[in-house]
Amino acid sequence: NAGVTQTPKFQVLKTGQSMTLQCAQDMNHEYMSWYRQDPGMGLRLIHYSVGAGITDQGEVPNGYNVSRSTTEDFPLRLLSAAPSQTSVYFCASSVGTLFYEQYFGPGTRLTVT
Amino acid sequence: AQKITQTQPGMFVQEKEAVTLDCTYDTSDPSYGLFWYKQPSSGEMIFLIYQGSYDQQNATEGRYSLNFQKARKSANLVISASQLGDSAMYFCATRGNNAGNMLTFGGGTRLMVKP
Numbered sequence: 001n002a003g004v005t006q007t008p009k010f011q012v013l014k015t016g017q018s019m020t021l022q023c024a025q026d027m028n029h030e031y032m033s034w035y036r037q038d039p040g041m042g043l044r045l046i047h048y049s050v051g052a053g054i055t056d057q058g059e060v061p062n063g064y065n066v067s068r069s070t071t072e073d074f075p076l077r078l079l080s081a082a083p084s085q086t087s088v089y090f091c092a093s094s095v096g097t098l099f100y101e102q103y104f105g106p107g108t109r110l111t112v113t
Numbered sequence: 114a115q116k117i118t119q120t121q122p123g124m125f126v127q128e129k130e131a132v133t134l135d136c137t138y139d140t141s142d143p144s145y146g147l148f149w150y151k152q153p154s155s156g157e158m159i160f161l162i163y164q165g166s167y168d169q170q171n172a173t174e175g176r177y178s179l180n181f182q183k184a185r186k187s188a189n190l191v192i193s194a195s196q197l198g199d200s201a202m203y204f205c206a207t208r209g210n211n212a213g214n215m216l217t218f219g220g221g222t223r224l225m226v227k228p
Contacts, residue, residue, distance in 0.1 A: 033215045042117075042204055042218030043158075050213050058212050090158060097214035098146045099165045104158035 002026050006091050006105035013081040013112045021076040021108050023091030031094045032074040033102070036060065036087040043090060049074055081112045115140040115209045117219035125225050126195045133180070134190040134222045136205030142166075145209040147188040148216065149179065152202040161203075164188060192224075200226045 007022045025032065030051045035043035045058030049068040063085060065077040074093075078085060088109050092102040116139040126132040138147065149161040164172045164179045172179040180189040192199055202223050206216040 031213070031215075033213070035216075040221075042206075042220050043216070044218070045212055045215050048213040048215050056213060058215065088156065092158075092216075098144055098208045098210075099163070100146070100208075101148055101160040101163055102216055103160070104150075106157050109156075 004091055004093055004103050004105035006108050008108060009106065011108060011110050013110065015081060015083060015112060017081050019078050019081070021089055023074045023076065023105060024072050025093040026072065027093060027095070027103070028071060029093035029095050030071065031097065032068065033058070033092050034066065034076045035090045035092065037090065038087050046076065083112045086110060086112045114211055115207045115217040117205050117207055117217055119205055119219035119222050121222045123223040123225065125227055128197060128226055128228050129194055131191060131193045132195055132224065134203050134224065136188045136190065136219060138186050138188060138207050140207060140209050142209035145207050147179065147181065148206045148208070149190045150204045150206060152204065154201070162190070195226045197226050197228060200224060
């Protein structure tokens with residue numbers, strides 16, 4: 001099992017550009033989520049999905065879109081990049097909810113200039 | 114909504130000694146899970162240990178144990194016999210009945226192990 005994979009590892013964007021961060025998991029997990037981590041802080045939830053075709057907003061959803069067409073994939077789209085979106089982005093998945101750990105991908109370090 | 118507080122931004126511990134990292138949480142959910150993650154300088158998030166709100170006994174995983182005091186809403190991580198490789202950021206997190214039951218994180222504690 002590869003676990004949770006993310007691409008790219010690093011990305012530099014100019015203000016106003018759009019891009020998609022890719023996330024895939026091969027563990028057949030229903031629950032997937034995207035977090036961002038700003039310097040010196042904990043992770044904050046952007047969007048999440050409880051199954052294919054179902055997505056919802058987390059704590060900091062503005063400027064991002066997600067979709068979940070398959071169980072395996074959960075891409076995160078930045079619509080028009082802003083310097084405030086400079087951060088490290090983590091995708092995570094879990095088999096269940098309250099009492100199950102989330103498995104994290106290696107992260108994508110995004111810089112917006 | 115849940116809130117996690119980690120009051121120790123940074124800590125030092127001597128190699129081979131034990132260390133306790135503090136975590137308090139605020140939730141009105143009747144059921145929730147408590148988690149600790151380690152983030153080394155390489156950046157990945159590594160799951161360490163889990164405690165369910167209904168669990169009577171404190172969780173243990175190797176050198177890690179979770180000191181769960183439900184009435185005080187605290188879930189401290191104890192690392193025994195610290196090793197140099199334990200130097201990292203440590204995050205306490207909870208999953209409860211909000212936002213799809215996803216994780217809510219504290220601000221983290223940076224642990225530095227001295228040789």
